[in-house]
Amino acid sequence: MKFTEAQQEFIQLWGNFGSQWGINKTMAQIHALLLTSEHALSTDDIMETLEISRGGVNTNIRELIVWNLVYKTGKPGDRKEFFVAEKDIWEVAKRITRERQRREIEPLMHHLNRLKNVDEADRQSLDFVKTVTDIERLVGKMNKASETIMKMEENAFFGSIIRLLK
Amino acid sequence: MKFTEAQQEFIQLWGNFGSQWGINKTMAQIHALLLTSEHALSTDDIMETLEISRGGVNTNIRELIVWNLVYKTGKPGDRKEFFVAEKDIWEVAKRITRERQRREIEPLMHHLNRLKNVDEADRQSLDFVKTVTDIERLVGKMNKASETIMKMEENAFFGSIIRLLK
DNA sequence: CATTACTTTCAATAATTATTGAAAGTTTTA
DNA sequence: TAAAACTTTCAATAATTATTGAAAGTAATG
Incomplete structure (x- = not known):
């Protein structure tokens, strides 16, 4: 090809x-x-x-x-x-992550957090708050994970430099 | 509210x-x-x-x-x-991940893999293959990470059951 | 087996989103 | 500073995507 x-x-x-x-x-x-x-x-x-x-x-x-x-x-x-x-793919990924974080994840988290203020105490409301809380946790974890991957790659990079210097 | x-x-x-x-x-x-x-x-x-x-x-x-x-x-x-x-958010996330995997990630990976068959040996082509390979690796890692998160949650669940049984 | 109570399909249409291109704006040059 | 060489904007339009609703299809009922 x-x-x-x-x-x-x-x-x-x-x-x-x-x-x-x-x-x-x-x-x-x-x-x-x-x-x-x-x-x-x-x-x-x-x-x-x-x-x-x-x-x-x-x-x-x-x-x-x-x-x-x-x-x-x-x-x-x-x-x-x-x-x-920018040609370094890991750098590209980091910047996309950062921008989506700023534009989407943060506002989403903020909105979800607001929705936890349901003040009724019936089953329906309690379940609702649990669902929202769970989604918050999930999104948070997903987000942290992608950050971690980028950092891992950074460490892999510095790691290989350090190995070269040894 | x-x-x-x-x-x-x-x-x-x-x-x-x-x-x-x-x-x-x-x-x-x-x-x-x-x-x-x-x-x-x-x-x-x-x-x-x-x-x-x-x-x-x-x-x-x-x-x-x-x-x-x-x-x-x-x-x-x-x-x-x-x-x-389905009300269990972790289950929901698992199923969405599975479906996106099947519909998007797999075809993407397949296409990217095909694109590595560039048979020229000039700088441009070698760089291209590197870029594609890096993207493949990145997508693969992202994908594995989301699977891992879901599994972690599963383990957290069984872990708490086990603790209850102790 | 015909009537009723539903579900499914899909051509037509509405709503949304992307794209063009020409006019206005800006910077450089001579 | 006027003309040239470019960049930016945005109203008009094209392309895409979502939605409707009525007709066709299917299954249960008596």
């Missing part, structure tokens, strides 16, 4: 999985393209490769920058902006 | 988070309703409470049954079907 062919498939794959997980398909595709591009790309490069409008590229790139997955670069002798993606 | 009010909010909350995570909003709402209902509900009960059509209730309930989150019951002297949700 040739690289360009594999890259095209990867872009499609990433786009589809992105939208399955509530992430804009185009954003995911741009991310996939940059993730597998050796050099920084310009807006026009991305427009051409993915066949999307200038506006689309701009909006989605800017969102990727907010997520801290992509950053701008310049090229000497060229006025336009070029874009590069 | 009164139970019914809290339940309404919970249904909305669950629906919104569901759609953020690629799950049909109505399906998530029906699930939330059943999860916090003391008794089994009929199609008409759900239609009335959530103000959705008969077709909508039917389709989404059937999907919840496929996910193994809801099952049918009968009531003596009544011809219609009634529906109940």
Whole structure:
């Protein structure tokens, strides 16, 4: 299999999985393209490769920058902006986790916590509070687990450095 | 805060988070309703409470049954079907994990694995294969971690039984 | 076996979400 | 400072996804 062919498939794959997980398909595709591009790309490069409008590229790139997955670069002798993606997958995962934490998990936890203030004492209400509490615990654990995985990988990295130094 | 009010909010909350995570909003709402209902509900009960059509209730309930989150019951002297949700949140999480594993993670892993067959040996291709391999590893770890959490909870449960028996 | 009481399907439609592209805005250059 | 080279915005539109509701299907009843 040739690289360009594999890259095209990867872009499609990433786009589809992105939208399955509530992430804009185009954003995911741009991310996939940059993730597998050796050099920084310009807006026009991305427009051409993915066949999307200038506006689309701009909006989605800017969102990727907010997520801290992509950053701008310049090229000497060229006025336009070029874009590069963070390539270390564990770093990518960490940043996605961080952003989802901030945008989704925290508000969810806050709302759930509020719902525990049911002041009736019948079976129904007590069960309800238990359910909500259990969900809170579950979400909390899931969240901590993903953080732990990222940290583990960090330690694995430093661990291998330390081994090299021995 | 009164139970019914809290339940309404919970249904909305669950629906919104569901759609953020690629799950049909109505399906998530029906699930939330059943999860916090003391008794089994009929199609008409759900239609009335959530103000959705008969077709909508039917389709989404059937999907919840496929996910193994809801099952049918009968009531003596009544011809219609009634529906109940699995109430144990850890069991719920286990079943959702299982289903997503089957529907999303496995196909993703399969596709990624195929993409490692890039046969060129230039920098670009080697980097690409590394990226894909890293993603595979990451997804694998995330997946194993969620399984582990569910098992831990199972052990916590049996552990407390054992402690009770001592 | 025909009537009633339900459940299921799915074409039509509504609601939502994504995308375009041209105009406005900004920065650089000469 | 005016023109050129680019970036950003956002109203209009396209594409996708969800929802309805009525007709067809199925099973129980008398």
